[in-house]
Amino acid sequence: MKKKTEDYRSKCPLSIALELIGDKWSLVIVRDLCMGKSKYGDFQSSPEGIPTNILASRLRELEENGIVTKEPYQDKPTRYAYFLTEKGADLLPVLQQLVVWTQKYVLDCLTPPESFFQVTPQDLLRKR
């Protein structure tokens, strides 16, 4: 996990955000987590067809960056379920705005469920 601001190409908050999540896959995983998916196979089965090695490395990076946490959901062999942290859940407004934008400009893309725009980051945090 990057800790020092000096590690970033600039201190601009937009640029830093892009260094952390500015790629074609990270937010797809965050979307799936928002939709309640939590297991490796769940992410793999999304329609975008993320390659398995990329999925593994993105989950690792998201965890390193404090966006995701994992917890064992079974033993022998130990397997982990992934969840959004508060930091990760707070990406929801970003996702929502991206969806609003695409809905406005890209014909024939899917309309997400009404609930997607009503959910708040709080709602996404697993109750412990």
Place this chain on the structure above:
Amino acid sequence: MKKKTEDYRSKCPLSIALELIGDKWSLVIVRDLCMGKSKYGDFQSSPEGIPTNILASRLRELEENGIVTKEPYQDKPTRYAYFLTEKGADLLPVLQQLVVWTQKYVLDCLTPPESFFQVTPQDLLRKR
């Protein structure tokens, strides 16, 4: 410019948005355009130090995707200034949410000018 929905890896609006602008540089250019920059050299001089070949190819892609337009600002040799289209200006809420998120979670990143959060997409369209 991608026209058919079938060209995308899925019809999910989030995924499509990421295919269009999900990389480390495109939104940095959009940010610069929001700040009133318009010439090639302006983008080059931003603190992130975008490589010149990437800048040229991103400007081309952004234009192909209808996010920016270019207009000649001089002859001999003809040189172009770049501007946000309405589609591009409507990315502002996305940028704003990304900035809110980074400000909340990344210590020591810069605070954008107050005006950044007050501007609307309309304000970004050049008056003709």
Place this chain on the structure above:
DNA sequence: TAATGTCACTTGCAATAAGCAAGTGATTCT
């Protein structure tokens, strides 16, 4: 006038990352 400079790129190439297919290990199911 010749040389130097500026601006907006393009080109070549090495390094990095993405994507595909196959393999692995632990365990359960047949």
Place this chain on the structure above:
DNA sequence: AGAATCACTTGCTTATTGCAAGTGACATTA
């Protein structure tokens, strides 16, 4: 015992990035 499942990892090919240098059209300076 053999086949299947799940969550990965490994190997390898292809695509993208990033760095450095080059190019072309003109303006400026010596």
